């Protein structure tokens with residue numbers, strides 16, 4: 012873990028599902044709990060069980076990073092307490108959906124290095140992907156430090172423009188929920204075809220996990236991997252005829268799903 016973080020400390024504002032997934036990754040990578048300060052009015056049992064963590068005792072005077080992981084709707088209550096840390100070299104790293112860098116800069120001062128990021132919950136098992144974009148106060152060293160932190164829980168990608176963040180949120184931030192729903196729907200369909208519920212769920216989970224792993228590992232495109240499953244005039248072709256229907260199949264449904272999520276991200280930014 013980056014030396015600056017160990018010496019100056021890492022502050023976490025809000026440590027629910029996302030904050031905890033990230034903190035778990037950092038602790039696993041060897042960050043000492045004594046280097047971490049967490050403020051959360053409702054700490055989980057997991058947080059309470061971490062020996063040496065600085066929990067709800069305020070933040071150090073000049074932490075290397077402040078991770079902001081409260082809900083966008085809580086931001087107005089949570090952030091004003093941190094204005095004293097703004098305008099210096101403490102890097103603010105936000106994971107909040109929709110909240111633009113400008114809103115942090117308004118509260119913390121224009122001179123504050125602010126990185127807006129969008130992780131996702133597979134971070135909890137080290138398989139997340141986080142997109143990042145910083146304001147012009149974020150130098151290369153600060154960006155690398157953030158990437159180093161986030162790479163503890165999966166892949167990272169830099170965005171060229173903050174405006175891309177709403178689409179990213181619609182695809183990879185919210186995306187795990189779409190895939191979990193796919194598992195639910197696949198299992199329910201298996202049960203409707205006569206399988207015991209548990210068996211249908213086991214088949215659905217393993218199929219989605221296996222297909223995801225193959226899509227990541229293979230040199231072929233997902234389209235080719237799909238073709239590889241599809242025997243001419245076989246079972247997959249019959250299924251895909253329904254799923255790939257241009258008017259009523261998955262493409263228009265996923266298009267509308269991602270648009271709704273991206274639109275909501277834009278709305279949260281208003």
Ligand SMILES: NC(=O)C1=CN([C@@H]2O[C@H](COP(=O)(O)OP(=O)(O)OC[C@H]3O[C@@H](n4cnc5c(N)ncnc54)[C@H](O)[C@@H]3O)[C@@H](O)[C@H]2O)C=CC1
Nearest residue numbers: 025026027028029051053080081082083089106107108130
């Ligand atoms: N859950 C997800 O899949 C993802 C969430 N995010 C973003 O992460 C942020 C947090 O989301 P979750 O972890 O899902 O929510 P959560 O509800 O699990 O966590 C939020 C935490 O903030 C704490 N909190 C509330 N008021 C506070 C205050 N004034 N000061 C400090 N802490 C306070 C709550 O006690 C809670 O533990 C949101 O902004 C969300 O947009 C980003 C990517 C994915």
Ligand SMILES: O=C(O)[C@@H]1CCC=N1
Nearest residue numbers: 107108180184185186
């Ligand atoms: O639903 C949300 O608003 C958050 C952001 C992306 C995933 N969960």
